[in-house]
Amino acid sequence: MSFSITSEVTDGIAKLTLAGSLDSSSASQMQAEIQKVAEQAPTELVLYTKELSFMSSAGLRMLVFAKQKLGTAVQIYIVEPQAQIVDTLQMTGIIHSVHVVDTYPA
Amino acid sequence: MAEYDLRIDYYPTHEHQGIKYRRGRVLPFGATMVPNGVNFSVYSSAARECSLVLFEKGEDQPFAEIPFPEEFRIGNVYSMMVFDLDFERLEYGYRMDGPFEPAQGHRFDKTKILSDPYAKAMGGRDVWMGPPNWDNIYPFRSRLVFEDFDWEDDRPLERPIEDLVVYEMHVRSFTMHPSSGTKHKGSFAGIREKIPYLKELGVSCVELLPIYEFDEWEHSKAHPETGDMLINYWGYSTVNFFSPKSGYASSGRFGMQVDELKTLIKDLHSNNIEVFLDVVFNHTAEGDHRGPTISFKGIDNKTYYMLTPEGYYFNFSGTGNTLNCNNPIVRNMVLDCLRYWASEYHIDGFRFDLAAILGRAQNGAPLNNPPLLESLAADPILAKCKLIAEAWDAGGLYQVGSFPAYGRWAEWNGKFRDGIRKYLKGDTGLVGEIAQCVQGSPWLYPTRGTTAGINFITCHDGFTLYDLFAYNEKHNHANGEDNNDGANDNESWNCGYEGETDDAYINALRHKQIKNALAILLVSQGVPMILMGDEMGRTQSGNNNTYCHDSAINWLDWGLQQKNADVYDFTKHMVAFRKAHPVLRNRNHFSHTDYKNTGYPDISFHGTSAWNPDWSEDSRLLAFMLDGHYAKNGDDYDDYIYVAMNMHWDTAYLQLPQLPEGMHWYVSANTDMPAGSDFYPVNNEPELQDQNFILGSRAVIILVGRLPVAAEPAAAPKVKKTRTVKTKTKN
Numbered sequence: 001m002s003f004s005i006t007s008e009v010t011d012g013i014a015k016l017t018l019a020g021s022l023d024s025s026s027a028s029q030m031q032a033e034i035q036k037v038a039e040q041a042p043t044e045l046v047l048y049t050k051e052l053s054f055m056s057s058a059g060l061r062m063l064v065f066a067k068q069k070l071g072t073a074v075q076i077y078i079v080e081p082q083a084q085i086v087d088t089l090q091m092t093g094i095i096h097s098v099h100v101v102d103t104y105p106a
Numbered sequence: 107m108a109e110y111d112l113r114i115d116y117y118p119t120h121e122h123q124g125i126k127y128r129r130g131r132v133l134p135f136g137a138t139m140v141p142n143g144v145n146f147s148v149y150s151s152a153a154r155e156c157s158l159v160l161f162e163k164g165e166d167q168p169f170a171e172i173p174f175p176e177e178f179r180i181g182n183v184y185s186m187m188v189f190d191l192d193f194e195r196l197e198y199g200y201r202m203d204g205p206f207e208p209a210q211g212h213r214f215d216k217t218k219i220l221s222d223p224y225a226k227a228m229g230g231r232d233v234w235m236g237p238p239n240w241d242n243i244y245p246f247r248s249r250l251v252f253e254d255f256d257w258e259d260d261r262p263l264e265r266p267i268e269d270l271v272v273y274e275m276h277v278r279s280f281t282m283h284p285s286s287g288t289k290h291k292g293s294f295a296g297i298r299e300k301i302p303y304l305k306e307l308g309v310s311c312v313e314l315l316p317i318y319e320f321d322e323w324e325h326s327k328a329h330p331e332t333g334d335m336l337i338n339y340w341g342y343s344t345v346n347f348f349s350p351k352s353g354y355a356s357s358g359r360f361g362m363q364v365d366e367l368k369t370l371i372k373d374l375h376s377n378n379i380e381v382f383l384d385v386v387f388n389h390t391a392e393g394d395h396r397g398p399t400i401s402f403k404g405i406d407n408k409t410y411y412m413l414t415p416e417g418y419y420f421n422f423s424g425t426g427n428t429l430n431c432n433n434p435i436v437r438n439m440v441l442d443c444l445r446y447w448a449s450e451y452h453i454d455g456f457r458f459d460l461a462a463i464l465g466r467a468q469n470g471a472p473l474n475n476p477p478l479l480e481s482l483a484a485d486p487i488l489a490k491c492k493l494i495a496e497a498w499d500a501g502g503l504y505q506v507g508s509f510p511a512y513g514r515w516a517e518w519n520g521k522f523r524d525g526i527r528k529y530l531k532g533d534t535g536l537v538g539e540i541a542q543c544v545q546g547s548p549w550l551y552p553t554r555g556t557t558a559g560i561n562f563i564t565c566h567d568g569f570t571l572y573d574l575f576a577y578n579e580k581h582n583h584a585n586g587e588d589n590n591d592g593a594n595d596n597e598s599w600n601c602g603y604e605g606e607t608d609d610a611y612i613n614a615l616r617h618k619q620i621k622n623a624l625a626i627l628l629v630s631q632g633v634p635m636i637l638m639g640d641e642m643g644r645t646q647s648g649n650n651n652t653y654c655h656d657s658a659i660n661w662l663d664w665g666l667q668q669k670n671a672d673v674y675d676f677t678k679h680m681v682a683f684r685k686a687h688p689v690l691r692n693r694n695h696f697s698h699t700d701y702k703n704t705g706y707p708d709i710s711f712h713g714t715s716a717w718n719p720d721w722s723e724d725s726r727l728l729a730f731m732l733d734g735h736y737a738k739n740g741d742d743y744d745d746y747i748y749v750a751m752n753m754h755w756d757t758a759y760l761q762l763p764q765l766p767e768g769m770h771w772y773v774s775a776n777t778d779m780p781a782g783s784d785f786y787p788v789n790n791e792p793e794l795q796d797q798n799f800i801l802g803s804r805a806v807i808i809l810v811g812r813l814p815v816a817a818e819p820a821a822a823p824k825v826k827k828t829r830t831v832k833t834k835t836k837n
Binding site: 023024025054056057058060061064067068087088090091092093097 | 254293294362365
């Protein structure tokens with residue numbers, strides 16, 4: 001399934017909406033969006049993932065990249081992830097670095 | 107412009123079937139991600155031609171096959187840089203052409219696609235027992251991995267080895283049982299869910315049975331009578347040395363086994379638990395001349411395997427072939443591999459399966475100065491890693507006590523296991539040997555100290571601790587070999603009935619014997635190792651060779667934690683007791699002298715009367731006392747500890763050694779007592795009112811001697827007596 005991503009930064013909150021499959025072929029798109037929103041030094045990063053069906057190892061790395069690029073003080077919220085995405089985050093320990101929420105703001 | 111665009115050596119110069127590539131870098135071996143591409147490098151001393159075969163993940167046929175131009179070969183190394191590949195979707199292999207001359211050691215077969223000996227991940231067995239495609243032209247496929255795991259501030263823990271309590275476990279068996287309560291059963295993630303349990307038990311190191319990629323389907327068959335599937339469950343048969351077992355990862359089907367394993371290691375480290383790997387470098391999954399060609403056999407058979415003069419395979423491993431570990435090429439591969447696991451996975455130590463093989467020359471003869479063992483001992487990256495040898499092999503080379511150690515290597519102390527087992531079942535003539543065992547086997551390791559020995563009574567190979575006291579004979583019928591497999595010299599005793607029984611006396615005796623074993627193991631100098639499940643009385647129903655069972659025979663039944671709560675609680679206590687008492691964890695051997703002028707030697711031996719051990723042939727009782735002033739070889743302070751072990755069927759009346767003035771004996775453990783009074787928490791031990799003690803039959807007591815204020819450590823020497831005592835130890 002193809003990947004799509006949109007982004008906006010409002011009041012210091014960076015919001016990315018992801019859909020499709022985030023893997024090695026699409027990770028560069030997300031990396032570009034993270035770099036783009038990083039220029040505005042957001043205080044929080046919110047990922048809307050309801051329509052994101054798969055996150056590969058390369059996709060996981062984008063979360064780590066975001067943490068490193070934006071700084072560890074910037075909280076990352078993953079909103080409405082599908083069960084498989086949550087599983088992946090759990091099995092690889094990334095879940096400790098992000099907040100999985102049903103809505104944002106919670 | 108990105109930095110890599112400034113370089114001229116990352117641009118393609120060649121094109122084949124639309125794939126762009128150029129001359130590669132010869133080092134490192136394997137497949138390495140570079141800007142816009144992947145560098146491939148592989149060694150073969152006798153291939154005439156080599157090509158790189160590229161697959162889209164899971165596809166039957168390759169999407170490209172690129173011959174290495176002759177000018178891409180430097181020496182015996184073929185290298186190539188290929189561009190615009192999808193790192194996550196790529197599977198690659200090599201096709202080698204060369205002579206098929208078995209008598210000369212060559213077995214090239216250009217019809218085969220070969221996996222990369224340096225591959226960092228393998229496809230083909232992504233999901234545990236996933237049905238293979240037996241017609242697959244390339245069943246074990248090399249893959250790429252990201253080497254950028256976010257370790258944060260983690261690194262190997264580098265805990266002193268004498269402070270460890272090792273817990274030997276099988277990844278799948280630990281959480282596969284329905285009773286485990288884990289979400290990700292049978293996987294690395296499942297172990298991670300059980301870290302709180304490991305913390306509660308108190309172990310400080312987990313030793314994982316093989317996690318290198320192996321083929322669970324290897325030699326699989328149905329049991330001839332029961333029809334049960336028998337498989338390569340333990341995994342002592344490596345397909346690739348650099349790749350973690352995908353089927354052990356819940357995320358293996360997504361290719362995330364590397365991340366999942368690293369996450370487990372990182373979390374174990376954050377809980378102060380080290381990780382050892384049981385590594386199998388003595389042979390591979392390719393078997394003998396009848397076995398499959400997966401990688402080494404087709405890339406450079408003569409280099410990778412020990413061969414007879416006729417070109418057949420030496421079989422010092424008992425599994426068909428023997429890796430040619432002291433060939434310089436193979437030696438470097440082993441070294442590269444261990445460096446990789448130590449640096450990329452933060453592994454704390456390695457236990458080498460059938461390690462005596464690593465000391466054999468290319469013709470199989472034992473070497474006096476094996477270069478591989480010396481290289482590993484002196485390696486700068488492995489400098490803080492624990493190196494542990496299973497110091498024997500299937501070819502009859504037994505090196506416990508004589509393994510070439512280079513000041514670094516420790517050994518599984520098989521003689522500790524055998525001696526303690528015999529003593530526990532009541533054999534005579536053993537108290538001298540037991541005196542050696544509890545001291546860290548100075549007779550075996552006179553110059554290497556106590557940490558040369560990994561003490562164990564049970565391991566994956568053989569009876570569980572419960573079965574050691576429930577079976578006189580092995581019961582391996584489930585293995586499908588008419589009970590002919592597995593060891594016959596188990597030194598076990600069924601306590602009066604073979605197998606399960608409702609006899610309360612026998613069951614109580616079995617529990618007591620388990621506690622006796624754990625008590626002796628955990629008060630002995632050296633490094634103790636506990637087999638997974640022994641802390642809760644796990645049984646394999648008398649099977650002492652369960653290598654082939656993916657079933658409840660091997661899976662840990664967590665219900666046993668409740669059923670045998672007394673055993674679990676006692677184990678937990680003994681681990682805590684060891685942790686609380688540094689005098690049990692000396693690095694150097696005792697001197698048997700009073701070199702700190704405390705009035706007592708560092709260790710003294712006793713019998714039914716104090717200071718008079720009975721070393722006679724018929725004796726089954728031995729006691730010893732440790733003076734806490736000699737904790738950590740005199741660098742720390744501790745209580746006095748007195749341990750008496752009576753393996754006679756009669757009770758014994760003990761006269762205890764006199765403590766320094768003002769000190770009293772307190773009862774830490776007494777295996778003769780029923781649950782609830784068989785041990786007391788550290789620093790909450792009841793005071794012993796008498797200077798004498800009636801020790802039950804087949805029982806162990808542990809006393810601590812200290813001043814009445816429990817929390818107060820043994821003070822600096824209060825010398826009342828200045829005698830120098832030299833005790834004698836029977837050898």
